[in-house]
Amino acid sequence: MSYSKQKNKIRLNLVIALIVISLFSISAGAKTLTDLADRKLSLPDKIERIVAIGPGALRMVVYLEAENMVVGVEEFEKRNQQRPYIIAHPELTKLPVIGPQFGGDAELIAAQNPDLIISSYLSQAEMNNLQAKTSIPVISINDGSPGSMTEAELKMALKFLAEILNKNDRAEELINIFDQHKNELKSRTSNLDLGMNVYIGGIGNKGAQGITSTEANYPPFEYLGLNNIIEDDKKSNFTISKERLLLENPELIFIDQGGIELVEQDLKREEFKYLKAYQENEIYQLLPYNHYTTNFATMLANSYFIAETLYPEAFKMLEAKEKANQIYKQFVGQPVYSEMAEIFGGFKKMKLN
Structure with a gap:
């Protein structure tokens, strides 16, 4: 790798790290953060049960080796078992349905009593509405813009989510x-x-x-x-x-x-x-x-x-x-x-x- 390319890579990784660090703060034992859709919210101190909704959300959870925390999946994951993360983890298809793809269903999500809802490609209005209906914090791993996820967005999502799920070592390993x-x-x-x-x-x-x-x-x-x-x-x-x-x-x-x-x-x-x-x-x-x-x-x-x-x-x-x-x-x-x-x-x- 040339010096200039190596320097640019170091700069990118440093920027990502600084952004992720700046998104988190600790207050009175609870974690307060700004998610990647620029929404401020508080998370419970202990997160053990999660659901992931929207394109790529469950994939990021599996990438971070946190699939054992998942308590429900979108109906799409049961019906269309053709993505590598589902093929590798068929146990996910045995979990309760939490609604259709692209966002799930508030009642079905609440019934599984997750500590956290991880979302992707939902609008701020959709996330705020889901959070209000379920009384469960909803975080976004991207800014909701349409289109394929880029490499930079992957690395940002992994580092951001790793901070929440205590998977920092795994995120660094996978990025490397x-x-x-x-x-x-x-x-x-x-x-x-x-x-x-x-x-x-x-x-x-x-x-x-x-x-x-x-x-x-x-x-x-x-x-x-x-x-x-x-x-x-x-x-x-x-x-x-x-x-x-x-x-x-x-x-x-x-x-x-x-x-x-x-x-x-x-x-x-x-x-x-x-x-x-x-x-x-x-x-x-x-x-x-x-x-x-x-x-x-x-x-x-x-x-x-x-x-x-x-x-x-x-x-x-x-x-x-x-x-x-x-x-x-x-x-x-x-x-x-x-x-x-x-x-x-x-x-x-x-x-x-």
Whole structure:
């Protein structure tokens, strides 16, 4: 890592640490804090029972190895058991239902008598209303803005939540693991020039999407020094026209399997068969990484498969499926790649025609 990059990383970590520290204060044995949605509230001195509602909230709890504190889950977690943290911890699906996804139900949450409600992507009005109805403090692990969770937001959420759940060591461990993987990917490719145009399609956005759903600043591409053929600094996930995709004509395409059925339908259209990647059989499948917001373990696992596909010599000693299992074990406690592959298809070249 260059001096300037190392310096910027130190600055980012210092800023995150200072922000998290400034959010907390102790008063008369109770903890008073400002959450990441800038809401001031007091927490009970002892927190043993929690629920997590909204996209990514339960995932953060599992990442911090605090799943044994959870006393209820959204109905979505029981009905759709396709995310790594749920596959790794099926015991969570045996817990009582606390309402639908994207926020739960006040009566069902209160019935489980949690000490704390951890929320994500809820508005301040929704959180205040839920807190008033349940008389249970509601904290937010993000500012409620729509879109995928970024790396900076992940680290902020982990450190913030770790302070509350007494999981500081685990948060630091996981952030270090994340950075180690990212640095390995970057170091092995920093001096390599791919010499071809790449594209990511099928990115989920409030459900499955087809081949024209893409993402600017796609993290695996950034880690590997790649550029999506279509970038937009002001956007994250967005949809392009089919004409734009055909005009840019990428030489190699990766598809998020969250939208694989729609992509398969797209590729039956005659015009898409003129894509260079289609004609040269260079379309590859990745595991869904944006499923109830960002799955960071899957994102890293996908990065290794992309690297293995594009830079086989640089990654010949690192088999992507084995790395995926390592990453899942580090993040959710179990090596669940085979289960994910059974559900979605796993890392492979797409069969065409």
